[in-house]
Amino acid sequence: MSPPPPPTDPTNLQASNITGTSVTLSWDASTGHVTGYKILYRLSAPGSQLETLVSNTDNTDTSYMVSNLKPDTAYAFRVIAIGLGGESQMSNFVRMNTDAPQSTPLPTAPANLQASNITAASVVLSWDDPADTSITGYKIVYRIPSPGSQLETLVSNTGSADTSYMVSSLEPNTAYVFRVISIGSGGESQMSNFVRIDTPGS
Structure with a gap:
């Protein structure tokens, strides 16, 4: 019996709830025998390469909160579906900038x-x-x-x-x-x- 084909590619990858250190990624579900998703990222800088952030989420949820990011930094993310038939092609890129650190205002003068x-x-x-x-x-x-x-x-x-x-x-x-x-x-x-x-x- 031949293995099933790889899942379809995730689509419509988006970023929301952006803070100085985190972002929530969400995407439209892949079809096929999906068992999880791989999340890739790179810094939006010349010469940077895609790296694996999460090798397998081990679930079919179509959102993931990325944490431990650097403040005031540009990132690009892509997602790959993982299934019994292997891995899909990559989703679209989504680019975002984490928020800059917020300075605490000076107290009010007496x-x-x-x-x-x-x-x-x-x-x-x-x-x-x-x-x-x-x-x-x-x-x-x-x-x-x-x-x-x-x-x-x-x-x-x-x-x-x-x-x-x-x-x-x-x-x-x-x-x-x-x-x-x-x-x-x-x-x-x-x-x-x-x-x-x-x-x-x-």
């Missing part, structure tokens, strides 16, 4: 920075809640307003989304300028407005 409860050695800084859930803490910077003075970091990260902070260990009878920066998963925000205080004498 606003309306104010100073209260000023003593010779401390001050309470407070600011409006930026209403940004990405914020994980705040950086507090300061300078003594004199010619050539530069902003310095007083607190690198409060480690809290609280919108007030008591600064201590200040010098009496001294002028200070403060600014606050939001910290989040996307990095650091722009600076808040500045607030100037003068500590009283001890």
Whole structure:
């Protein structure tokens, strides 16, 4: 008894649900004694060759999710039907580009920075809640307003989304300028407005 002929070629190969690392391939079913599909790919670059991504899906499903792709990369795919009679010819090519990585936006800057409860050695800084859930803490910077003075970091990260902070260990009878920066998963925000205080004498 002679073996059955190879399955017919898969047709209408398409790509959907494209992300930075995956794509769903779908195609019209081959006819004949189909037992699975082989999925081939190549990078859409000069000189690249087709390589086997999946040697046999071992089922007759006509879709397959390809994962572990590189972001912002061009790929081309083809599909081959596998059956008792061997392999079909290749399907049409489908070309796609994975999505570029999405950058996390910078957090919202604090606003309306104010100073209260000023003593010779401390001050309470407070600011409006930026209403940004990405914020994980705040950086507090300061300078003594004199010619050539530069902003310095007083607190690198409060480690809290609280919108007030008591600064201590200040010098009496001294002028200070403060600014606050939001910290989040996307990095650091722009600076808040500045607030100037003068500590009283001890």
